[in-house]
Amino acid sequence: xxxxxTPLGHEVFQIDTRMAGYDGITAAYLIRSDRPCLVExxxxxxxxxxxxxLAQLGIAAGDLATVVVTHIxxxxxxxxxxxxxxxxxxxxxxxxxxxxxxxxxxxxxxGARLVYxxxxxxxxxxxxxxxxxxxxxxxxxxxxDLGGGRRLDSYYSPGHAKHHVGLVDSDTGDxxxxxxxxxYLPDTGDLRPATPPPDFDLETALASVARFAALRPTRLLFxxxxxxxxxxxxxxxxAEEIRLWVEETRxxxxxGLDLDHAVAMxxxxxxxxxxxxxxxxxxxxxxxxxxxxGDASNVSxxxxxxxxxxxxxQVGQLCGLRRRGQLGLETGRQQQVTDRPPGARRGIVGxxxxx
Ligand SMILES: [Zn+2]
Numbered sequence: 001x002x003x004x005x006t007p008l009g010h011e012v013f014q015i016d017t018r019m020a021g022y023d024g025i026t027a028a029y030l031i032r033s034d035r036p037c038l039v040e041x042x043x044x045x046x047x048x049x050x051x052x053x054l055a056q057l058g059i060a061a062g063d064l065a066t067v068v069v070t071h072i073x074x075x076x077x078x079x080x081x082x083x084x085x086x087x088x089x090x091x092x093x094x095x096x097x098x099x100x101x102x103x104x105x106x107x108x109x110x111g112a113r114l115v116y117x118x119x120x121x122x123x124x125x126x127x128x129x130x131x132x133x134x135x136x137x138x139x140x141x142x143x144x145d146l147g148g149g150r151r152l153d154s155y156y157s158p159g160h161a162k163h164h165v166g167l168v169d170s171d172t173g174d175x176x177x178x179x180x181x182x183x184y185l186p187d188t189g190d191l192r193p194a195t196p197p198p199d200f201d202l203e204t205a206l207a208s209v210a211r212f213a214a215l216r217p218t219r220l221l222f223x224x225x226x227x228x229x230x231x232x233x234x235x236x237x238x239a240e241e242i243r244l245w246v247e248e249t250r251x252x253x254x255x256g257l258d259l260d261h262a263v264a265m266x267x268x269x270x271x272x273x274x275x276x277x278x279x280x281x282x283x284x285x286x287x288x289x290x291x292x293x294g295d296a297s298n299v300s301x302x303x304x305x306x307x308x309x310x311x312x313x314q315v316g317q318l319c320g321l322r323r324r325g326q327l328g329l330e331t332g333r334q335q336q337v338t339d340r341p342p343g344a345r346r347g348i349v350g351x352x353x354x355x
Contacts, residue, residue, distance in 0.1 A: 005053050008227055010172045015053040017042030019075055020123045024186065025292050026075050027225050029176065030057055031169065034147025035065035038090075039167060039176050040223050041079035044125030050079065051086050064090040066136075066144055068152065070178025071164040072098035074112060074124035075292070076223055081105070081128025092130050093144055095156060096137035098163030103132040123291075138165055146171075155215065159205025160194050166212055173218030175231075180208045181238040183224040183293040187285055188275035191234065192293040193241040194224075200301035202246050209239045224292040244270065249302040263299045 004016040004023075011032040019026035019042060028050055029039040036059050042050055054064065064087040069077035072094060080102050084092055094102055101108040105127040113120050144152040144167070154165040157180040167176040179194040195205070212220075213235045220228045220235075228234050248269050252262035271277050276285040 002053060002056055004049065005056060006226075008174075008221075010169075010174075012169070012172065012174065012221075013053075013057055014221075014226060015042075015050060017046035017079075018049045019043055019046055020291070022288055022291060024225055025288050027221075027223055028053075029221060030054060030059065031146055031150075031152070032057060032059070033150050033171075035145055036063055037066045037068060037144060037146055037152065038064060038083065039068050039070070039152075039221075040076050040178075041067060041069060041083045042076075043074055043078035043123070044082050044127060045079075046125075047079040047082035047086065050083065061087055062089050063087075065147070066091050066093055068093040068144055068154070068167060069098070069102075070167065070176060070180075070223065071095070071161040072101050072108065073161060073179070074108075074127060076178065077102065078124050078127045080130050084130045084134060085128070090134070091136050092134055093136045093138060093142075093154075095154075095163045095165045096139060098161075099135050099137040101163075102127075102130040102135055105129055152176075155211060157208035157211060158199070159201055159203075159208045160196070160199065162199045164208070166208070166215075168215055168217060173216075174221050174227075175212060175215060175217035175219070176221050176223070177212065178223055180205070181212060181220065181222070181235060182241055183289075184220075184222040184226070184228055184234070185224075185276055185285065185289055186226045187288075188281065190274040190276050190289065191237050191241060192274065192289065193238070193245050193298060194293050195242065195245060195305075196294075196297045196301040197304040198301075200305050202242065202305065205242050206239055209235055209242070245298055246302050249299050250306065252299075253303060253306055259296070259300055259303065262303065263296050266299050267295050 006014040008014055013030045015028045015030060016023055017026045017028050026042055028042050031037045067083055067090050069080060080092055092102060109127060138154050140156040142154040146152060150171045152167045152169055154167050157164050157166045160179045164178055164180050166178060166180055182191050182193045184191050217231055220231055248266045252265045257265060275281060276289045
């Protein structure tokens with residue numbers, strides 16, 4: 001079997017998507033059940049890598065029943081359009097808040113281009129649209145039918161992204177964590193948070209990690225990267241990492257540092273925690289780690305959240321003074337948005353709607 005494919009038992013296979021040419025940073029997973037399911041697509045340029053791996057695993061173009069993405073960031077769902085075209089019978093399952101962006105990726109791509117500029121194509125490629133009638137939108141919970149009584153249960157888990165879900169395999173107890181529990185580097189066992197702009201939110205991120213722990217999974221399958229069996233300890237660490245990066249970023253911000261200096265300070269103060277940055281570590285590991293959990297991305301995501309919450313607090317206080325908190329409450333509440341594209345199905349319940 002190809003070195004990009006790692007069998008994980010119970011017909012689960014980890015596939016190295018070779019994101020931007022790196023090995024071992026971004027995984028997709030095949031569940032080769034009666035109704036075969038791909039979890040995560042990787043980037044658009046990874047689609048041929050994923051297709052070759054699926055072919056080796058005996059999955060032909062007509063065989064794939066579903067593709068589920070934990071969220072619509074391009075390292076997880078960038079290949080959704082290409083994979084949908086390669087597997088015409090597959091339905092593409094995504095949280096309802098991400099659904100319309102898969103159907104029409106123009107806004108998502110424009111935003112990504114602002115962040116990455118000319119490096120966008122190299123690292124992530126271009127997300128092709130997914131036909132809206134093949135998109136299945138998940139609500140707060142949902143079910144993907146894997147066939148033979150086996151299913152994936154989805155749990156809304158925002159904080160890293162407002163369109164993020166975790167997925168539990170009913171047969172194995174595996175939890176596909178996406179990026180909600182941070183990123184894990186198997187070479188060193190390091191775990192770092194993933195707190196990018198514009199969605200990062202401390203309370204919801206911690207609540208999602210707690211929700212994962214409450215599901216009592218038997219194993220964590222990180223998109224970055226691979227399986228971890230020390231579940232409780234690892235999720236504790238996920239929460240600790242998020243809290244620590246927020247605390248350090250808050251400190252840098254309180255000192256009046258601009259973003260570059262804040263990043264330098266947070267890196268300096270957290271560096272010793274990670275073996276990948278140790279004096280004996282292969283320098284390639286630090287590059288890999290930064291690719292999937294970038295210092296600048298993490299710190300700017302936290303800064304963005306701090307700016308937002310502070311502004312809300314100020315408005316809240318102002319309004320509270322005038323109207324005893326009535327308006328303040330309103331400004332603090334998340335607006336309800338329905339992001340489901342026209343034509344997309346409702347969230348699947350009870351494993352039926354995917355038949
Ligand atoms: Zn990611």
